[in-house]
Amino acid sequence: MIGRKSRSSCELNAKLSLQIALHVMDTPSSAMDSKPTSSGGRLKKVKKKVGKKAKLEKARALAEKKKKEERDRELLEIAEMMKAETESRAYEREVKYHLEEKERREAEQSEMETLESEISQKRTQWLEADDKEEKWKRYASATRKVDPYNEADINTWMGQWRTRDVEPMPETLQTCQEAQDLVKEIERASSIEIAKSEDNLGVANSILTQFDAYLQTLRQLESSKIEQVTADYIQHADEHADSKNEVLLWWKTQDVKLGLWINISKNPRIKRLDFLGIGLTCEIPKSLALTSVAIRLMHVTNFDPKEYLGDHSLVPVGGILMVDLLALPPPPKKVKGWTLRQVTPLATSVQRMTYPPATGIGLDTTTKGTAGVGSNLNAGWPPLRISYSLPPSTIITTDNPQVCWWDAEERSWKSNGISEIEYDPATKTVVFSTMEVKPIAIIQNKFTSVPFQHWSLRPMGRDHARLTLQSLARNFPIHIDITEGWCQLSSEDDILKPLNGMKLQPAKLFQEMSNAGYHINISRSESSYFAESISIKDFHLERKLYRDISRMCPSFSFEKSKWNNQPDSERKSVFRVKESLGNSQLENSRQKASDWHACLYQERNCFLISVGEDWTKYEEELLNGAKMHQHLYHCLLASASSAESERKMKTASPPFVETVFAVLSTIQFLSFTV
Numbered sequence: 015m016i017g018r019k020s021r022s023s024c025e026l027n028a029k030l031s032l033q034i035a036l037h038v039m040d041t042p043s044s045a046m047d048s049k050p051t052s053s054g055g056r057l058k059k060v061k062k063k064v065g066k067k068a069k070l071e072k073a074r075a076l077a078e079k080k081k082k083e084e085r086d087r088e089l090l091e092i093a094e095m096m097k098a099e100t101e102s103r104a105y106e107r108e109v110k111y112h113l114e115e116k117e118r119r120e121a122e123q124s125e126m127e128t129l130e131s132e133i134s135q136k137r138t139q140w141l142e143a144d145d146k147e148e149k150w151k152r153y154a155s156a157t158r159k160v161d162p163y164n165e166a167d168i169n170t171w172m173g174q175w176r177t178r179d180v181e182p183m184p185e186t187l188q189t190c191q192e193a194q195d196l197v198k199e200i201e202r203a204s205s206i207e208i209a210k211s212e213d214n215l216g217v218a219n220s221i222l223t224q225f226d227a228y229l230q231t232l233r234q235l236e237s238s239k240i241e242q243v244t245a246d247y248i249q250h251a252d253e254h255a256d257s258k259n260e261v262l263l264w265w266k267t268q269d270v271k272l273g274l275w276i277n278i279s280k281n282p283r284i285k286r287l288d289f290l291g292i293g294l295t296c297e298i299p300k301s302l303a304l305t306s307v308a309i310r311l312m313h314v315t316n317f318d319p320k321e322y323l324g325d326h327s328l329v330p331v332g333g334i335l336m337v338d339l340l341a342l343p344p345p346p347k348k349v350k351g352w353t354l355r356q357v358t359p360l361a362t363s364v365q366r367m368t369y370p371p372a373t374g375i376g377l378d379t380t381t382k383g384t385a386g387v388g389s390n391l392n393a394g395w396p397p398l399r400i401s402y403s404l405p406p407s408t409i410i411t412t413d414n415p416q417v418c419w420w421d422a423e424e425r426s427w428k429s430n431g432i433s434e435i436e437y438d439p440a441t442k443t444v445v446f447s448t449m450e451v452k453p454i455a456i457i458q459n460k461f462t463s464v465p466f467q468h469w470s471l472r473p474m475g476r477d478h479a480r481l482t483l484q485s486l487a488r489n490f491p492i493h494i495d496i497t498e499g500w501c502q503l504s505s506e507d508d509i510l511k512p513l514n515g516m517k518l519q520p521a522k523l524f525q526e527m528s529n530a531g532y533h534i535n536i537s538r539s540e541s542s543y544f545a546e547s548i549s550i551k552d553f554h555l556e557r558k559l560y561r562d563i564s565r566m567c568p569s570f571s572f573e574k575s576k577w578n579n580q581p582d583s584e585r586k587s588v589f590r591v592k593e594s595l596g597n598s599q600l601e602n603s604r605q606k607a608s609d610w611h612a613c614l615y616q617e618r619n620c621f622l623i624s625v626g627e628d629w630t631k632y633e634e635e636l637l638n639g640a641k642m643h644q645h646l647y648h649c650l651l652a653s654a655s656s657a658e659s660e661r662k663m664k665t666a667s668p669p670f671v672e673t674v675f676a677v678l679s680t681i682q683f684l685s686f687t688v
Contacts, residue, residue, distance in 0.1 A: 118641075122648045129647070133565070133668070140668040144499075148202075162199040168228065171196075176235060183265050183272070186243045190236045191267045194316055200228050205521060205676075233318055240312075241364050244274065248308050249343055249361045251276040252353075264289040269316035271402075276308045278345065293403030293443070299396045305371060306345075312336040313402055315529065322453070324426040326540050330455030331531035332404035332442075334420075339451045341365040369451045370395035397433065397447040404442040404456070407512040409531035411462050413437070417446045420453040427457050460533045460540075462487055465548050466687040470573035471563065471678075473594050473662075477670035479567050481677060483534065486688060492534075494523075496677055498669035503527070520676040535680045549579040550685045551587055552617075557679055559587055559615050562646040564675040568666045569659035570594055570650055574687055575612050577625060577632050586616045587684050590627075591650060595658050611637060613649065620649045 149161075161167045175189060204225045208218045247254060247263070254261050254276070261276035273289030275296075284303045287296040294311045315333035322330055343360040346353050359365075404410075417435050418427040431449040444456060468484040468491075477498055484491040490507040501523045503513050513530060516523065524535045541550045551559075563572055570591055577588040592609045611622045614634060622637040636642070643649040651660055 119644060122644060126645050126647060129664075133671075136668045137672060140672070144669070145203075160196055160199075162196065162203040168196070168200070172231060172235060175239070180242050180246045183243050183247065183263070183274075186239050187265055187267045187270055187272065190239065191269060193232045193236055194269055197229055197232055200225055201521070202519075229318065233321070240272075242362060244310060244340070245360060245362055245364050247274060248276055248340065248364070249355065251278050251308075251342070252346060255279075260284070262287060262289070264292050264294070266292045269314065271313040273311045274308065275310075276342070277303065277306060278342075280304050280306075293401075295401045297399035301370075301395060302398075306342040307367065307371065308340040308342060310336070310338040310340060311400070311402070312338075315405055319528075322420055322427075322455075324420075324424075327460055327543055328418075328427050328457050329460045329528075329531075329533070330427075331410070331458050331529070332408040332444075332456050333529075335400070335402050335454045337398075337400065337448065337451045337454055338364070339367040339369050339371070341367050366451075369398065369449060395449075397431075397449045398451075399434075399445070399447050400454075401443055401445040404444065405530070406442065407526065407530045408442055409509045409512075410437065410439065410442075410456065411458055411509065411531065413439075415444070415456045415458070417444065417454060418457045419448070419450040420455070422452075427455075458531055461536070461543055463532050463534050464536050464686050465544055466574075466683055468574050469683040469687055470571065471567055471674075472571045473568050477568075477667050479670075479674055481681075483681070483683065494677060496670070496674050498667055499673055501673070501677060520673060520680060524680055536682070536686055538682070538685070541685070544686070547579075547688045548686055549583050551583075552585050555585055555587070555615075555617055556682065556684055559646070559684065560675055560678040562615075563678060564671045565663060565666070566646060566650055567674055568662040568670075569654070573610070574683075576627055577612065578684065579688065580632055586614060588612055588614055588623075588625075589684070591622075593650075593654055593659060595656070595662070611653070613646075615646065619644055620646050622649065622653060 149163075160171045175193075181189075204221045207221050251261050254263060255278060256262075258281075259279040260281065261274075261278060263275075264271070264273040266272070271289075271292040271294060273287070273292060273294045275287045277284075280303070282300050282303050285297060285300075287298065287309065289295065289311065292313075294313065296309060296311060298309070313333055313335050317330075317334050319329065322334065341360065341364075343358050344356045346355045348354070355361075415435065415437050416429060417432050418429045419432060420426075421428050432446055432454070434445075434447040436445040437443070446454075448454065463485045465486055466483050467486045468482075470482045472480050472482075474480050474495070479496045481494045481496060482491050483494070488507060490505055492503060492505040492507065492510060495502045495504065499519065500517050501520050502515065502517045503510065503523060505511075505514060510532060513527060513532075516526065518526065527534065538550060538553070541548065566572075571594040573590050575588045575590045580588070589612070590610045591613050592611065612625050612627075614621055614623050619642050621642040622640040623633070624635050624637045625633050641652065643652065647663075654660070
């Protein structure tokens, strides 16, 4: 009992001491100053110990805080010093980089100016030498006297022809052929002058305007001379009649086939006019055989496309067939051995008639079996049945070609009045029935060969490159081999076989292809027909790029990139490029996708980018190790594996480079590829 009480007392005293201590700590100082109780001595000692400990802890905390602040301040100063030093070094590196880049760009620009000056000088020398050679050939030739560079000489020749007396049709057509040859020479001379102008648009437009003026003048002169001669033949038809008193004449030159029937016999048995040797025929009804008319069929293969320009998507192929029904002048009278002819306007010019002719005009109603025909001439006249042969190189893209007539007033091609069309692809003969006596032609969509699906340009040897074009609408690609001044077409496409192997100058090749019906030289103004599938590039940017590619193609291959048609990409172009130093055919069989790199070409710079053809998003990130350059020349040489690339480019002949440029700038595949 006593032991338990002792433990309880001790525990109670301990609890009491703790409560007193806590009370002392919470008691205000004023209360502490009051007179202590019997246990005051112990409380005072406890208070002193607690206060001293609290002060020590507070002092220690303040010291630690101050020490930490000092250490943080030192670390901050060190960090700021390091940052400043890093920024200074980075700035120095940045300044050094920009200075080095500035020096590099200036050096590249200086080198490019020197190179372009050398190229321009070689180019001018070649053009002048080539021009001199052509002038010598023209001087040595007995058939061509007009100098296409001499405006006075051209005007004199045209003036002399204009005032010359009427000549027989063969001589007139021969002079027309000479006029066409002169047009080609003027066109060639214009091309040389444009090339010398270094792509000066103002000079080029002035030259083209002058060329168009000459072209129109010569075309009008040709037409008026043929009209005068035709009128003269009709006026003197009796002098050209055969033993049956029938007049059926025909002539031909390289570009023109002309047949003329003058009905002075009024023979009702005449049903078909055969112009033997020129591939023209015309079946006529009996009523026309009894009418005083002349029929002229003239097939012209070298015509001015602008003259028959209506809907830009429809163009004539295989030439224009001029079908004319012409009035006859009063017949001559023979009196006592003299032939008397009335002089009317029809003696020097022709008068075109409609078909059927107006009621009663020219109809001989005195012939047996024709009573009553003149009373209703416009009723029941069957159409004329005409056939003509197309040039062998003509490309017809369908088994059922469309034949139309030209409405000059509305400037459009129309098909009403033409029926029963037949076409023999083996002989390229067209047969049709028509109630219209107007210019007639086979009409095709101009854009069956454009846009392109793919393109590539590869070196094939010294001064030899091959441009390959895959049309979106064709099954087979076409290849154009380019050499010094010449191009040669090859394709497995059946419709192009007539043109395969033809070695021509670029302008002539494209003209032959267009005349045949295969158009790949599309005007920029016609881009609206392709909706939004293509991206027309800035004219100056595109020509500059073609000029650069022409210089680089001896050592590099180029081809289409799908990223070229990005939205708002008129002022930039993306294509793929790789170095090509060996045999191109062997390289093509061994090439890898990694050999090709995308190149971004802009107005002020160009550089290789890392974007691939299999990427789903376009990015303009620099290819690893690549730099931005002002010129394609330095951009590609920087990635070349050897000095051989530079040597090949610098030793390429100016005629070759100029011919490549002529081909590329005419086709404009960077704009007309989907």
